[in-house]
Amino acid sequence: MMRWQFPIVAGLIVSVLGATLYYRTLYYDTEKARKIAVSDREKQQVAFEQLSHQMQTISALDTQHTKELEHDKNLIAQLERDVAANRRRLRVNTTCSNVSANTTSSSLDDATRARLDYTAQRNYFTLRRRIEVAEEQINGLQNYVRQVVLSHQHEAKNK
Numbered sequence: 752m753m754r755w756q757f758p759i760v761a762g763l764i765v766s767v768l769g770a771t772l773y774y775r776t777l778y779y780d781t782e783k784a785r786k787i788a789v790s791d792r793e794k795q796q797v798a799f800e801q802l803s804h805q806m807q808t809i810s811a812l813d814t815q816h817t818k819e820l821e822h823d824k825n826l827i828a829q830l831e832r833d834v835a836a837n838r839r840r841l842r843v844n845t846t847c848s849n850v851s852a853n854t855t856s857s858s859l860d861d862a863t864r865a866r867l868d869y870t871a872q873r874n875y876f877t878l879r880r881r882i883e884v885a886e887e888q889i890n891g892l893q894n895y896v897r898q899v900v901l902s903h904q905h906e907a908k909n910k
Contacts, residue, residue: 801906805899812898816891823883831876841872 833839867875 801903805903808898809895812891812894816887816894819890820884820887823887824880827876827879827883830879834872841867841875843867843875 830839834841
């Protein structure tokens with residue numbers, strides 16, 4: 752009677768052992784996949800935080816340079832209004848290369864100082880505004896490179 756029970760018990764033990772090994776392998780594969788997913792999520796979180804920091808830095812730089820540009824534009828506009836209202840004078844240092852040094856200047860008692868005509872004056876202020884815009888754009892790009900690009904490269908090297 753014991754002879755037929757041994758193969759059944761051995762078969763049950765092998766079946767239980769096989770099922771245990773199968774589920775153990777399944778558990779380790781699942782645990783490995785979970786660890787990879789957690790690691791990927793942590794990497795994405797770090798990348799998101801870096802991106803968020805970069806966006807805040809860029810926003811702050813944009814705000815700063817926009818305010819500076821607006822301030823410069825207001826100064827130029829005020830200067831233009833002051834010149835138009837004769838509260839300030841626009842002086843331009845020029846030389847005339849066609850006039851010889853030996854000629855005597857003629858003067859009149861009621862002569863006024865030489866002034867730029869309206870078009871030259873308007874062009875002067877237009878150029879000043881464009882120079883200020885270009886200068887702020889260059890400053891903004893330089894700050895972007897320093898504070899965002901180079902700091903990102905520095906962080907990448909340290910990892």
